[in-house]
Amino acid sequence: MKYKSPISKKTSSQIRPVPPHQTPSRSPLAKLSRLSQPNCVVQNQQICKSNERSPKNKTSNQNSASVNKTPENRPMPPSPHHSDKPIKPVETTPIRGVPTRVKQLDVESPTLFSVSQKTSSDSSLDPAQPPKQSPQLDTSQFTSSFLFTPLKTGTQRQLYSTGLLSPYSSKSDETVRLGVPEEVFKLIDKIRGIKTLYPWQQKTVSLCLSGGNHIVTCPTSGGKTLVGELLLLNALLTRCTDAILVLPYVALVEEKVRELAEFAEHFSFGLERYAGSRGRFPPRKRRNKRAVYVATIEKANSLFNSLYEEGRCSEIGLVVVDELHMIGDGYRGAILETCLTKFLTLKSGPRIIGMTATLNNHKEIAGFLKCSMEHVGGPRPVTLSEHVKMGETIYKVDKTTQDLISVRQSTPLSSPVHSNTTDKDCVASLVQEVLPERVLVFCPTKKSCETTSVMLTNTLQSTGEEMKHKRRILIDRITAETGHMDPAFSEMLTAGVSYHHSGLTGDERILVEEAFSTGVLSVLCCTSTLAAGVNLPASRVIIRSVKIGTSILTRTRYLQMVGRAGRTGLAASGDSFLLGSVAEKKLLRDLVFGQLEDVRSCLDQESLALTLLHLIGSGMIQSSADLGMFMKKTLLYHQAPDTCLTVADTALKFLQDSSFVQRSEGKIQATPFGKAVYKSSLDPTISHKVMQGIREANRHLVLLGDLHLVYLCVPPILEGIYVDWQMYFDAYSQFDETTRLTFTAAGLQESYLARRAFSSNRSDVEKEVPYKRFYVAGALHKLISGVPSWRVSAMFKIPRGTLQSALSSAVSHASKLAHFTKELPDYWALSSVFEALVQKLFFAGSPELAQILEIPGIKHARAKLLYKAGYKSLQKLAAAEPRLLASDIEHLTQAQAQKIISSAKIMLQEQADALTDAALQLLEEV
Numbered sequence: 001m002k003y004k005s006p007i008s009k010k011t012s013s014q015i016r017p018v019p020p021h022q023t024p025s026r027s028p029l030a031k032l033s034r035l036s037q038p039n040c041v042v043q044n045q046q047i048c049k050s051n052e053r054s055p056k057n058k059t060s061n062q063n064s065a066s067v068n069k070t071p072e073n074r075p076m077p078p079s080p081h082h083s084d085k086p087i088k089p090v091e092t093t094p095i096r097g098v099p100t101r102v103k104q105l106d107v108e109s110p111t112l113f114s115v116s117q118k119t120s121s122d123s124s125l126d127p128a129q130p131p132k133q134s135p136q137l138d139t140s141q142f143t144s145s146f147l148f149t150p151l152k153t154g155t156q157r158q159l160y161s162t163g164l165l166s167p168y169s170s171k172s173d174e175t176v177r178l179g180v181p182e183e184v185f186k187l188i189d190k191i192r193g194i195k196t197l198y199p200w201q202q203k204t205v206s207l208c209l210s211g212g213n214h215i216v217t218c219p220t221s222g223g224k225t226l227v228g229e230l231l232l233l234n235a236l237l238t239r240c241t242d243a244i245l246v247l248p249y250v251a252l253v254e255e256k257v258r259e260l261a262e263f264a265e266h267f268s269f270g271l272e273r274y275a276g277s278r279g280r281f282p283p284r285k286r287r288n289k290r291a292v293y294v295a296t297i298e299k300a301n302s303l304f305n306s307l308y309e310e311g312r313c314s315e316i317g318l319v320v321v322d323e324l325h326m327i328g329d330g331y332r333g334a335i336l337e338t339c340l341t342k343f344l345t346l347k348s349g350p351r352i353i354g355m356t357a358t359l360n361n362h363k364e365i366a367g368f369l370k371c372s373m374e375h376v377g378g379p380r381p382v383t384l385s386e387h388v389k390m391g392e393t394i395y396k397v398d399k400t401t402q403d404l405i406s407v408r409q410s411t412p413l414s415s416p417v418h419s420n421t422t423d424k425d426c427v428a429s430l431v432q433e434v435l436p437e438r439v440l441v442f443c444p445t446k447k448s449c450e451t452t453s454v455m456l457t458n459t460l461q462s463t464g465e466e467m468k469h470k471r472r473i474l475i476d477r478i479t480a481e482t483g484h485m486d487p488a489f490s491e492m493l494t495a496g497v498s499y500h501h502s503g504l505t506g507d508e509r510i511l512v513e514e515a516f517s518t519g520v521l522s523v524l525c526c527t528s529t530l531a532a533g534v535n536l537p538a539s540r541v542i543i544r545s546v547k548i549g550t551s552i553l554t555r556t557r558y559l560q561m562v563g564r565a566g567r568t569g570l571a572a573s574g575d576s577f578l579l580g581s582v583a584e585k586k587l588l589r590d591l592v593f594g595q596l597e598d599v600r601s602c603l604d605q606e607s608l609a610l611t612l613l614h615l616i617g618s619g620m621i622q623s624s625a626d627l628g629m630f631m632k633k634t635l636l637y638h639q640a641p642d643t644c645l646t647v648a649d650t651a652l653k654f655l656q657d658s659s660f661v662q663r664s665e666g667k668i669q670a671t672p673f674g675k676a677v678y679k680s681s682l683d684p685t686i687s688h689k690v691m692q693g694i695r696e697a698n699r700h701l702v703l704l705g706d707l708h709l710v711y712l713c714v715p716p717i718l719e720g721i722y723v724d725w726q727m728y729f730d731a732y733s734q735f736d737e738t739t740r741l742t743f744t745a746a747g748l749q750e751s752y753l754a755r756r757a758f759s760s761n762r763s764d765v766e767k768e769v770p771y772k773r774f775y776v777a778g779a780l781h782k783l784i785s786g787v788p789s790w791r792v793s794a795m796f797k798i799p800r801g802t803l804q805s806a807l808s809s810a811v812s813h814a815s816k817l818a819h820f821t822k823e824l825p826d827y828w829a830l831s832s833v834f835e836a837l838v839q840k841l842f843f844a845g846s847p848e849l850a851q852i853l854e855i856p857g858i859k860h861a862r863a864k865l866l867y868k869a870g871y872k873s874l875q876k877l878a879a880a881e882p883r884l885l886a887s888d889i890e891h892l893t894q895a896q897a898q899k900i901i902s903s904a905k906i907m908l909q910e911q912a913d914a915l916t917d918a919a920l921q922l923l924e925e926v
Contacts, residue, residue: 178205179234187266188226198223204375205230213352213369215324218377220357220563221537228320228355229260236269236290241317241350243292246300246336248326250275251534256294257856261902264292270913271906273856274299277811277842282306284910285315287917297332301339301614302681308342308618316350319343323532324354324365325556327635328599334607338614341634344370345620357563358556360596368635382566385575386592389426391582397592404589425579427452428459430542431523436463436496437539438516441525442561444545449499449525452544454488456523457495470520471496474511477891481507481861482800484790496522500530502720503799505789507861514896528553531560537567541576546587558591601636608651609684616661617670617678624668627652660684676823680816686716690820694827700745704738706784709837711746711777713814716769720802723768723775727797729757739778746774776806783807783844807841814838848872855903865889874911877904 177185178197188194200218204227208214218224228245235243247253253275264271270291272283279299283291283306295303307313321340327333343349352369359365366374386397388404395404410426423429431439441456443449475493479485482505492498498512498521515521516536528548530536541564546553558578566574580588603611615621621630627648631637637644652668655661660674670678677687693712702708732753735743748771756768779796783789783803793800818834821827843850844860851874852863869888871877877885877900885897
């Protein structure tokens with residue numbers, strides 16, 4: 001007789017947990033059946049309803065019910081594959097410290113939630129059984145106060161049926177605050193030291209839980225981040241839905257994933273990052289677990305596309321967008337607008353929560369997002385005193401009278417060592433006033449950051465021996481992790497000063513940030529991008545110019561900069577100084593007293609072309625009527641309805657003329673080439689050039705080494721790369737045979753190098769692009785061959801940070817090429833080649849570090865230290881103790897070690913969950 005799996009005809013909701021003393025079998029099937037138990041009552045209801053409708057499962061349901069009615073003292077029926085001998089309880093040995101859902105279950109605590117909780121005595125609240133249908137609950141009767149009071153059993157049962165309460169909070173005597181278990185606040189207190197919420201935070205969270213979309217505006221450092229996190233945890237733990245957190249930068253995604261790692265470990269939910277080359281499309285579908293996807297703007301858009309194609313958009317219950325004002329930030333703002341519009345077009349889309357500190361035209365944005373309510377946070381918890389320095393006079397900004405009040409005259413600080421060093425803008429004297437407190441100095445350019453750092457190094461007074469010792473340790477750490485230390489940079493660090501911009505490598509930036517956060521470094525000279533980047537609070541902020549590069553500083557960016565002064569929990573107050581000349585008085589007054597700039601839609605023909613291609617390729621738009629309906633939901637339509645449809649028609653015409661889409665019998669469809677571009681997320685404006693390069697490579701690909709493949713992965717658009725053409729031409733004569741063959745196969749000529757080396761004429765800038773790509777490819781080829789980055793930087797005269805950015809861009813472009821060629825029948829063989837190259841580029845020739853580098857925030861240098869210390873896998877890191885790990889890795893703090901361990905545990909649990917879900921799905925099909 002053919003054996004039937006005990007779970008082949010049952011869904012996961014029908015498998016009841018069995019006490020250890022009644023475990024029916026030690027077989028893998030028995031273990032898997034216990035792993036499949038649900039964490040969410042709402043999910044159980046949906047499964048049970050589908051089973052009731054399905055005649056096929058009717059018998060199975062009846063059998064399941066009869067089994068459940070078996071008395072506890074009655075032995076369970078034996079499996080047909082096992083004898084009638086008594087079975088010992090299953091003993092599981094999980095990895096030390098790694099959360100697992102294979103737990104010893106008892107009658108009183110059947111839930112698999114990682115926090116031990118007793119359930120209500122009411123059997124109807126047993127998470128292992130589908131709850132009885134309750135009458136529809138009118139949630140409007142509950143004010144925000146119900147979120148702060150203990151709930152009675154009957155009320156709990158009603159809240160389960162509406163999804164406002166989950167079995168995670170099933171203790172009848174437990175206080176539920178703000179829609180999440182009390183355990184959440186205990187963990188927040190333990191990790192961050194936050195014991196109470198501001199009144200406006202409590203009110204905002206409770207109102208956001210009432211449903212609909214919302215905008216939360218709050219001054220910088222006002223506490224809006226915690227509001228967003230509580231809403232995310234409510235979606236995961238109470239409403240049992242997945243959630244997306246959208247952040248503007250890769251560094252912020254890495255930081256947030258590290259911060260949420262301990263919450264994910266404690267409450268056993270999925271945590272995935274979508275940034276750079278990271279992210280799975282579509283995401284893995286979990287059976288009994290919810291997940292939060294922390295994504296950059298671009299990755300969030302791609303995430304929606306993949307979910308829509310799979311018909312899984314309903315899994316997302318909440319989208320939280322931090323820095324909502326980024327919707328007006330050029331090309332990236334257009335992508336954010338597109339992504340949000342896609343969610344808004346869904347019939348039963350997720351709730352959208354937008355958070356920002358700098359938004360002026362709230363009503364327009366609220367209309368676009370269909371917000372039911374807008375929430376304005378309370379006053380800034382830490383007072384901020386703003387100042388303006390014009391010429392030699394320092395003025396205090398009086399917001400009440402809208403006037404500048406003269407305070408004092410500034411005096412330059414002379415260098416005690418370098419007599420030729422002058423402090424013309426009195427920056428050093430402003431810094432010296434508050435030392436050893438931390439100071440951020442915002443400079444208009446990267447070069448200005450470095451020159452200001454040199455000036456402060458030569459001017460500031462020396463510190464004590466204890467601090468010098470800590471800074472020597474910092475220098476040793478940077479030297480050990482990067483393999484090189486520039487003498488001038490070392491002198492800056494000794495003085496407690498550093499610059500911070502893209503010229504530093506990721507490892508260097510992380511170490512500098514950590515040193516500044518802990519007070520080892522006192523002064524950080526940085527560009528304006530840091531204002532919206534990682535959280536680096538200071539006591540004083542100095543803005544050296546009213547310009548950013550060649551552009552005028554905006555009021556929005558100014559507020560982001562000064563908002564770094566006096567962060568909550570670190571100082572009682574903060575101050576800022578804006579520097580300018582008397583001739584710039586009007587600009588200075590506009591920055592400190594002016595109105596915020598309105599956020600305007602950035603959708604134009606170029607950005608809309610990519611948007612429409614994605615919409616047509618995924619099937620969201622199939623006709624001109626669909627196009628019109630979509631465009632009417634955009635922010636562009638809310639702000640410029642007369643031009644919106646015209647821009648859309650122009651973008652659609654471009655797609656047709658470029659063979660990306662075609663019209664047939666009134667329908668708009670993507671061509672095979674257009675589908676390949678859409679699937680790969682290539683920019684349509686460069687896709688034809690990419691296609692031309694693929695064709696040529698397919699005919700003349702040089703596989704004697706990796707150089708030609710690396711060349712193909714260098715994107716056509718290069719930023720911040722300056723080529724020494726004379727050195728380039730001299731190096732050509734030393735090319736080996738393989739390099740020379742690759743140079744020729746790429747269609748490059750020695751004669752062009754000679755002309756560029758001996759002539760400054762740049763009559764055809766476009767023609768030099770492939771030569772620059774080959775130049776960068778040579779540098780990247782050295783990197784993946786094991787040559788240290790500092791040596792490659794010196795050889796090619798490319799700053800280390802710029803070199804690292806080029807490597808990241810190459811990884812991203814290689815991933816796009818892998819998807820692009822996979823969709824083209826004539827070039828499918830190249831897909832696997834590019835996929836392999838993605839891994840080689842990402843790990844920079846160190847495949848043994850692959851597992852360690854998967855951990856958020858771990859760069860190559862620290863990965864090498866962990867590997868050398870014996871932590872060669874996720875298992876080793878997950879089983880480590882924070883104290884021991886910190887002692888094994890020099891200069892690693894215990895707090896940092898805890899974050900690394902938590903991240904490793906989550907990643908390991910994700911792998912185990914994926915294998916378990918795959919096994920259960922396979923067995924159910926038997």
